[in-house]
Amino acid sequence: MSEPLLAFLYFFILLTAFVAVFLDDLLSSFISLSVTGVLMATVFALLRAPDVALTQAIINSGLITSLLLVAYSHTRRTPLPSGPCTACPSWLRWPLAALICFLLAVLLFRGMYSLAGERALETASTHFLAETLRETGALNVVAAILLDYRAFDTLGETTVIFAAVAGISLLLSGGKHVRSRQGLSFIVKRGMALLTPFLLLYAASILFLGHLTPGGGFQGGSVFATVAILICVVYGTGFDASRVSSKSKETLEVGGALLFVFIGLLGAAWGGGFLANLKGPFFPGTPGSLFSGGNMLFLNLAVGLKVGAGLSSIFYVMIKILEQEGEQ
Amino acid sequence: MILFALWGMVISGMIGFVRVVTGPSAADRLVAADALSVIFTMLLVLLSLYIETPFLLDVALAFAMLSFADMLLMAKYFEHGELYK
Amino acid sequence: MIIMSFATVAILFSLGLFTILVQRNAFKTVIGLTLMESAVLLLFISWAYIPEGWAPILPLKGSGVDPLPHALTLTAIVIGACDLALAFAFIMKLNGFEKTVDVDSFRRLKG
């Protein structure tokens, strides 16, 4: 296996992390943060985890960097904080913190070093790898774990997203709906008109093939939200609000959650317990085909609706604040 | 041979990162970020050939799209900011 | 090979903590938070790696890698991204009040 390549990637991650922390200019620390995220995705791919690599690549550059840039351009006019720290003398703050963190690093490494025994598959993982095709009909073992063996946990995760979306729209609400026509230049608008259907098609393919190839509800929903951001950015928020109004985004989001719970109740009504897959009314189908994972396809659709609508409403609220500030 | 190409892309990624750090103005950092996103997509493509898992091509395409979205976001919302020293 | 990833995890985690302790800019605190979170993800995945393993997609060419930590990491990434989005919203709101991004000035806000 390529040990030196992995070692160099680890070194590159640490380098970008140091730059992201110690550089005063905010833009370069954001870019180095997104480079750290991409290198993380590359390392995950090298460590044979394509599902996690896809999620990390999408969430890091689709969600974290975009939100960071929007929040940063909102605070562009405020001066950067500098000068002596008011709480405690700065000579005490730097060396003390450095000492504490160095000790923490040594302790962490010591603890992990003692646990780094010979790695073998535990009983649970061997069961998953062996039985997934028979018990759930899905090919992607990680999606099978997420959507069939631990589907209730995924329901909890979608409620976390629901709480985050509600919190953000509550925090940044207020202010009239801005109908700004101010978008990017003409070439980018025509180009986006050419490109948007293919982006949506690719997002749908990630969403619906979640149980066969790496992908699933969250990743597909995030790509849908990114397309929503692109439309907001390129054509201006007025264009986006008139196409998919925020009311319909909320109904889509709540609809996704209700679909998830309905599928669970359907399994329970069939006598197989809440969110039961093959014990419930769903059939496994031929292993490689689209309708093969029992209720996984519909669960992915529900999660995708929820995440896509939720994240795009987050972006719309944040970009609306930006447009308002631009108007004054 | 593909490992050599992988090493080439990682080193060019490192050099591109130097421009992100030393770029005098935000515009240079934008340019370097655009170049880095292309280089890391190529890194993911070559990686998917090197370890023979064809699923990483989805990761590369998804990452290419999303970094393109970030470029447009940066280009737009930095117009009214201090972009060029 | 596992030792390298453990060293990276330890350094990344303590670097994130150092950023939160020292930096005064609210954005740097969020960057420190992101670094700590990705360090934990790296720990999960490097623990799940088995030297001659293949990706856990079923027509397995050989012995599979441990799929359980992958599922946990997926949940961790999504939830981590959600609370970062909330952190950005807080920064935008606080910047609306205080007109600055300095963490010390946020302390004066009471209630």
Added chain:
Amino acid sequence: MMPLLRFLGSVCILAGVFFSFAAVVAILRFPDVYTRLHGGTKALSGGALLILLGSMPYAGSSLGALKLLLIAVFFLISNPMASHAIARACHRRTLFKNFSHFSSETPIEGESMRE
């Protein structure tokens, strides 16, 4: 037939890596933003295209080759657009503050001019 394709593919990949390396060095060494943008994006698009086309015979299945072609098409559309957006943002921002040798051309009256 396949070894010939793989040989041609490896030549394309190495050429692509060389072009990417040249593009990155161009970004590092050129004097100001516009030349860096010009050099970086053009050579990098060429390098990326060469790597993608060169790695088609190495892709496992024909589906993999189709995905590589998809990525190449996406690059052909999105890369020029991204660099256009950056150049335009930079151009409208500077409004010739620092460029004496440019002709006194008035800035482009795009519909979204706000200053």
